[in-house]
Amino acid sequence: MKKEDRLEEKNPIESLLRMDRIPHIWCPGCGIGTVVTSFAEALHKSELDLDKVAIVSGIGCTGRVAGYVKLDSFHTTHGRAIPFATGLKLAHPELKVVVFSGDGDIAGIGGNHLIHAARRNMDIMVICVNNFNYAMTGGQVAATTPKDANASTAPYGNFEYSFSLPYLAEAAGATYVARWTALHLRRVTKSIQEAFNRRGFSFIEVITPCVTLYARRNRLGDGLNLLKYYYEKSEIQHGADTRTLDISYQGKLIVGKFVDKEKPTFLDCMNEHLAKVLGEKYQLYGENND
Amino acid sequence: MTEIQFSGFGGQGIIRLGLISGKALSLYAKKHATMTQSFGPEARGSACSSQVVVSEDRVLYPYVSMPEILVSMSQEAYDKYEPELREDGILIIDKDLVKARPARGKIRTYEIPSTRFAEELGNRITANLVMLGFFTAITQIVSPEAMKKALPGLVPGRFLDLNIKAFDKGYNYGKKTKDEEKKQK
Amino acid sequence: MKKIKADPKGVLTGAHYLDGDHSLAEGGLAAGCRFFAGYPITPSTETAERFSERIPKVGGIFIQMEDELASIAALIGAVWGGKKAMTVTSGPGFSLMMENIGLACMMETPIVIANVQRGGPSTGLPTLTGQQDMMQAKWGSHGDYEIIALSPDSPQECFDLTIEAFNLSETYRVPTFVMTDECVGHMHEKVVIPPAEEIELVERKWYTGPKDKYLPYKPDKDMIPFMVKAGDGYRFHTTGLTRDERGYPVINAECQDVCVHHLVDKINKNADKIIKLxxxxxxxxxxxxxxxxxxxxxxxxxxxxxxxxxxxxxxxxxxxxxxxxxxxxxxxxxxxxxxxxxxxxxxxxxxxxxxxxxxxxxxxxxxxxxxxxxxxxxxxxxxxxxxx
The missing domain is CATH 3.40.50.920 (Rossmann fold)
Structure with a gap:
């Protein structure tokens, strides 16, 4: 068979992946890859100039995403993807900057940056893959681990309260907030598309299975069992009050788009304010000075 | 080389005195002048000081060890810094705020009611500028024009005129003091 | 290494009476720094204050981040977005920056960090001087790497050496430190800022070859790889992991050997060109x-x-x-x-x-x-x- 004849076998998102880095490192049954697929799908469907889209990841399983996506891609340090992205965006406002990282990276070690970027309504998109534990290091308890779930550093079960990420993001000032699971791939794609088409701080949480660690340690079965759990226990409630989104161990998962509002971004506020105060001395930032 | 120390309590504009003098000397009098200041809790409330080292050439060692000129605008500052003044130095004080002991050695003491004058001009905040004018006339280390040229940027624009008025008040008082001193000789 | 003249917009030509902290900011602006991210810390805050006042008027951006971890991360991001970037801090903030200083070394990102040193350890003497972070500047981040550090003795040198720091940082694609201290930072002296045409700057070593041939970490003849910025269509990857010439992670001893030797050699083998006494x-x-x-x-x-x-x-x-x-x-x-x-x-x-x-x-x-x-x-x- 000639090479050209095999073209139809090519994965449609291959052009968006660094195929020279495949196979990836994720475990069988892991949900991160499916979120990457949704992301690539959204890029595909968007009319964006992909040369102007940059992706920034931190550290962890999801932190590896930047390495597989064929965009200008930055694999940074643990917790600092958001401030890195902030610098990138402000230096080059024409870029669409996406932070793609895990719950430990974004809401644990990087939690402070999350709330401040949301507060500023920084014009970036954060895709936060939440697998309820620190997977890269072997399944430790996280800020998102539901109470009572078992983790390698919570061998008697987790007794801490966990973050509800949509509630946190909205309270801090995010102007677009959605939550989905790895089961809702088309919804994830749609949310990412919506986020691409708007300005301001967008936060998309995607709950995904960590089969090797979280599921095994808690005897929850394989990837399919977890998807079944999502199927049975998730409930779409667009516009739900983010105060009601807590996740209990194997409990109900309220998903949907909770927040979608317009508010001037950091750069809008800066430009408007400085133009008002400084008058003609001020050249609007981000216009003709890239 | 001349070592000058301005002292008083926090809020009197003591650091400003060092800044304005340093700037006038460096930019408008072809001298080299390094200004340093004491920071920290002592800069708020209790005795604070700023120092200017003046030289014809580049100032290498930037700190004051035994000042030749000491300006004191508070009793506490006077008590703290006066013992370091050279025996042939010049002491300049606000006479309402500082009760000076009999002078040591050949120290010459000059007094001005700078705070009272500033109050008479309508704003006691300019007492430091009255003092600066007086200091300029007494020490003649730099011309009054150079000092005034150094003011913009170092005093709020809307108070520039008031500050110049305060400076002149102190300067004229200083000139009178100097004239009388000559007559006595 | 391409030399260019400073952009007059950022150059406050003339004689000024400035302290070291303010001079650091003027040096940065003259060197073309158009991105400043920082966090207030005594005795360095005046530099941030001056940047916040001046940089919006010269087409740049100032942002006060939530901490020093964020400041330095934002700096590295901004450089990959095409800007020249700098921050200022003191002991405790310097400690917080250490991890991402390593990232800047690994990503070969030119950034300038001024440290107005105060007495330590810990909170130590916020308002009083020290020279206790000198070894930290060299060794503070984990792993093997080399950096450049300069030490000004006056406000004039705070200006001059900040420009020099930018030039060295761009030449060698390495974090460069201006290690001053509270005494110089708060000392006022005459600072002469020359006309822009007398200030020589090193332009970033931009890649110009075919897009599909770009290798982010392939050393050039002078050991320094060419740089691109995000948004120009290279679709490049960079990482804090040990990486090959493509910027792809390679987790083994052989790649580590090449990668780390490169980071160390590019400075050590050019030491004669860098050192000024x-x-x-x-x-x-x-x-x-x-x-x-x-x-x-x-x-x-x-x-x-x-x-x-x-x-x-x-x-x-x-x-x-x-x-x-x-x-x-x-x-x-x-x-x-x-x-x-x-x-x-x-x-x-x-x-x-x-x-x-x-x-x-x-x-x-x-x-x-x-x-x-x-x-x-x-x-x-x-x-x-x-x-x-």
């Missing part, structure tokens, strides 16, 4: 005082005393502290009786002098724990001891 009366000296920053100015008092006492004394002021002038010290160690090294710490740069002198001449340290400068008499006593 100010030497005085070295030729017949029996004793050489080696100092840097504010301490070199305090040393002048002691040196005067020593000369009056008939001691043949020379001085070296380290304008560049890292990389260290190994060769020069080795050379001089054969000729002198001893080195005297005063610094405001319990013994940092003196260790390097000792290492280079390799037993040929002793290095006598004059310690000071911070809070104030040395009493020149203490330095003089050490010189007398050294001359015996």
């Amino acid at each position: 100010e030497e005085q009366e070295i030729d017949n000296a029996e004793v050489i005082v080696i100092s840097y920053g504010i301490t070199s100015r305090v040393t002048t008092r002691a040196v005067e005393q020593a000369r009056k006492a008939g001691i043949k004394i020379g001085t070296i002021r380290l304008i560049t502290v890292w990389p260290f002038p190994e060769k020069r010290i080795k050379e001089l160690a054969k000729k002198v009786k001893a080195f005297v090294v005063p610094e405001i710490n319990c013994g940092q740069v003196v260790l390097e002098v000792e290492r280079c002198a390799a037993g040929q001449a002793p290095a006598i340290h004059v310690p000071h724990c911070g809070g104030w400068v040395h009493d020149p008499d203490d330095i003089f006593k050490a010189i007398k001891e050294a001359a015996k």
Whole structure:
């Protein structure tokens, strides 16, 4: 068979992946890859100039995403993807900057940056893959681990309260907030598309299975069992009050788009304010000075 | 080389005195002048000081060890810094705020009611500028024009005129003091 | 290495009466820094304040981040977005920046960090001076790497050396530090800012070849790889992991060997080009005082005393502290009786002098724990001891 004849076998998102880095490192049954697929799908469907889209990841399983996506891609340090992205965006406002990282990276070690970027309504998109534990290091308890779930550093079960990420993001000032699971791939794609088409701080949480660690340690079965759990226990409630989104161990998962509002971004506020105060001395930032 | 120390309590504009003098000397009098200041809790409330080292050439060692000129605008500052003044130095004080002991050695003491004058001009905040004018006339280390040229940027624009008025008040008082001193000789 | 003239927009040409902190900001603006991210910390805050006032008027951006971890991360991001970027901090903030200084080294990202040093450890002496972060500048982040550190002795040099720091940082694609201290930071002196056309800047080493041939970490003839910025269609990858020329992670000893040697060699092998010293009366000296920053100015008092006492004394002021002038010290160690090294710490740069002198001449340290400068008499006593 000639090479050209095999073209139809090519994965449609291959052009968006660094195929020279495949196979990836994720475990069988892991949900991160499916979120990457949704992301690539959204890029595909968007009319964006992909040369102007940059992706920034931190550290962890999801932190590896930047390495597989064929965009200008930055694999940074643990917790600092958001401030890195902030610098990138402000230096080059024409870029669409996406932070793609895990719950430990974004809401644990990087939690402070999350709330401040949301507060500023920084014009970036954060895709936060939440697998309820620190997977890269072997399944430790996280800020998102539901109470009572078992983790390698919570061998008697987790007794801490966990973050509800949509509630946190909205309270801090995010102007677009959605939550989905790895089961809702088309919804994830749609949310990412919506986020691409708007300005301001967008936060998309995607709950995904960590089969090797979280599921095994808690005897929850394989990837399919977890998807079944999502199927049975998730409930779409667009516009739900983010105060009601807590996740209990194997409990109900309220998903949907909770927040979608317009508010001037950091750069809008800066430009408007400085133009008002400084008058003609001020050249609007981000216009003709890239 | 001349070592000058301005002292008083926090809020009197003591650091400003060092800044304005340093700037006038460096930019408008072809001298080299390094200004340093004491920071920290002592800069708020209790005795604070700023120092200017003046030289014809580049100032290498930037700190004051035994000042030749000491300006004191508070009793506490006077008590703290006066013992370091050279025996042939010049002491300049606000006479309402500082009760000076009999002078040591050949120290010459000059007094001005700078705070009272500033109050008479309508704003006691300019007492430091009255003092600066007086200091300029007494020490003649730099011309009054150079000092005034150094003011913009170092005093709020809307108070520039008031500050110049305060400076002149102190300067004229200083000139009178100097004239009388000559007559006595 | 392409040289360009400074953009007049950022250059405040003229004579000014400025403190070191403000001069750092003016140096940055003159060097073309158009992105500043920082977090307030005494005694460096005045630099941030000046940037916040000046940079919006010259087409740049100031952002006060939530902490120093964020500041330095934003800096690296901004450089990959095409800007020249700088931050300023002091001890505690410097400590917080360490991890991402390593990232900047690994990603070969040119950034400038000024540290207005104060007494430590911990919160230490927020308002008082120190030179205790010198080794931290060299070794503070984990792993092996090399950086460049300069030490200004005056507000004028805070201006000059910040420009120099940007030039070195762009030339070698490495984080470059301006290691000043509270004394210089808060000292006012005349600072002359030349016209823009007299300020020579090093332009970033932009890649211009075919897009599909771009390799982010392929060293050029001068060891330094070409750089691109995000948004220009290269679709490149970079990472903090050990990586190959493509910027792809390769987790093995062979790649680590190439990668780390490159990071270390590009500075060490260019050390002669980087290092700047100010030497005085070295030729017949029996004793050489080696100092840097504010301490070199305090040393002048002691040196005067020593000369009056008939001691043949020379001085070296380290304008560049890292990389260290190994060769020069080795050379001089054969000729002198001893080195005297005063610094405001319990013994940092003196260790390097000792290492280079390799037993040929002793290095006598004059310690000071911070809070104030040395009493020149203490330095003089050490010189007398050294001359015996």
